[in-house]
Amino acid sequence: MRTLLAMPEGLQDRMFSPAQRERLAEITGIDVSRTVPDLAAAPGEELAEVEVLVTGWGSPAVDAVALARMPRLRAIVHTAGTVRFVVTDAVWDRGDIVVTSATEANAVPVAEYALAQILLAGKRTLAQQARYRRERTVGPATAADPGIGNHGGVVGLIGASRIGTLVAEHLRRFDLEVLVTDPFASAEQVAELGARKVDPEELYARSDVVSLHAPDVPSTKGMVTRELLGLMRDGTTFLNTARPALVDIDALRDEVLSGRLSAVLDVHDDLADDDPLWEAELAQLTPHLAGSQGNELHRMGEAALEELRRLSAGEPPRFPVDGSRRDSMA
Known part of the structure; x- marks a missing residue:
C-alpha cells in the first residue's frame, strides 16, 4: 500500500507517539521520518505510485493538478478534523x-x-471570582443564592453535532x-440524548448556560444574534467552543461589559489586541484549548492508524x- 505522509515536516511526530509511529511503519512500509509538505515539489514517479495520502493540519490541498499526478490514489486519511482545506472538489468529483x-x-x-x-x-464561577477578588470574603449571600448551582439547572446546547451529542451524553449524569x-x-433524536428539542428563543430564555456546537458554514454565520443574547437571563453564561464567526461579537461584548452575562470563549481569532473583552472580569478567553492538545493528538493518530489498517x-x-455533504460540513 504505497503511502505518503503529505503534511508539514515534524507533524507526524506530534500526531503519533513513538509506538504509534512504529505501527505506522509496519502498516504502510514507509519511512515515517519523511514527509512531503508540498505535493507540487514531489517527484512525479513517486506520486504516480501513491495509493494513500496521510494528511493533517497544514497539509497541501489535493487539487486537480495534484490528482492528475496521482492516478492510483484511492484514499486520503486525515489525522485532524475538518478536511475542507485539504480535500477539494476535484477529489469528490x-x-x-x-x-x-x-x-x-x-x-x-x-x-x-x-x-x-x-x-x-x-x-x-467568573462572577463569583470577580466578587471574591474585590471583597476578599466569602459572604453569606453566596450559598443562599438559588441561581447558583448545578442541581435543577438548565443547559442549552446549540447544535446536535458530534460534539453537541457527546456533551449531551455527558450531561445525563447530572441533575440538569x-x-x-x-x-x-x-425531537426523537434529541430525546434519545436525554434532552428536549426546543426553538432557539426558548433555549436562550430558559438556559443557565448556553453552549455553542454548530458548524461554521454560510447558513450559520452570525446565528447568535443580539436579539437572542438579549433573551438570556441576568447572570447566565454563554460558551463558545465552535467558531467566532457564528456570534455577533459586538452584541456579546456589550452584554459582558454591562455585567449582565458571562462568556467563556475558546475561539476568538478576530479580537483586536485592545478589545475590552481581554480584560473583562466576566469573560474567560482561552487559546483554542478545547480541541486536541499535547497527548490528545495521539487519539487522532490512533484513529488514522485504524483507518490505515482497514x-x-x-x-x-x-x-x-x-x-x-461538503457544503454543510464544518
Missing part, C-alpha cells in the same frame, strides 16, 4: 477516492472541555435539564467523510 477524518476523535476533548466549563458556569436546538435533528486489510473505513 473523481468519485473513487475514500476520505476519512479524525473528527470523532477530536470531538472527545472538546466535549470534555465544554462539560467542565458548563459545570463551572453553573457555579457562576438539557435543551437542544438544531434544525436537522428530530485499508490495508480491505475493510470499509470506520469514519468516512460523506462528500455529498
Whole structure:
C-alpha cells in the first residue's frame, strides 16, 4: 500500500507517539521520518505510485493538478478534523477516492472541555471570582443564592453535532435539564440524548448556560444574534467552543461589559489586541484549548492508524467523510 505522509515536516511526530509511529511503519512500509509538505515539489514517479495520502493540519490541498499526478490514489486519511482545506472538489468529483477524518476523535476533548466549563458556569464561577477578588470574603449571600448551582439547572446546547451529542451524553449524569436546538435533528433524536428539542428563543430564555456546537458554514454565520443574547437571563453564561464567526461579537461584548452575562470563549481569532473583552472580569478567553492538545493528538493518530489498517486489510473505513455533504460540513 504505497503511502505518503503529505503534511508539514515534524507533524507526524506530534500526531503519533513513538509506538504509534512504529505501527505506522509496519502498516504502510514507509519511512515515517519523511514527509512531503508540498505535493507540487514531489517527484512525479513517486506520486504516480501513491495509493494513500496521510494528511493533517497544514497539509497541501489535493487539487486537480495534484490528482492528475496521482492516478492510483484511492484514499486520503486525515489525522485532524475538518478536511475542507485539504480535500477539494476535484477529489469528490473523481468519485473513487475514500476520505476519512479524525473528527470523532477530536470531538472527545472538546466535549470534555465544554462539560467542565458548563459545570463551572453553573457555579457562576467568573462572577463569583470577580466578587471574591474585590471583597476578599466569602459572604453569606453566596450559598443562599438559588441561581447558583448545578442541581435543577438548565443547559442549552446549540447544535446536535458530534460534539453537541457527546456533551449531551455527558450531561445525563447530572441533575440538569438539557435543551437542544438544531434544525436537522428530530425531537426523537434529541430525546434519545436525554434532552428536549426546543426553538432557539426558548433555549436562550430558559438556559443557565448556553453552549455553542454548530458548524461554521454560510447558513450559520452570525446565528447568535443580539436579539437572542438579549433573551438570556441576568447572570447566565454563554460558551463558545465552535467558531467566532457564528456570534455577533459586538452584541456579546456589550452584554459582558454591562455585567449582565458571562462568556467563556475558546475561539476568538478576530479580537483586536485592545478589545475590552481581554480584560473583562466576566469573560474567560482561552487559546483554542478545547480541541486536541499535547497527548490528545495521539487519539487522532490512533484513529488514522485504524483507518490505515482497514485499508490495508480491505475493510470499509470506520469514519468516512460523506462528500455529498461538503457544503454543510464544518
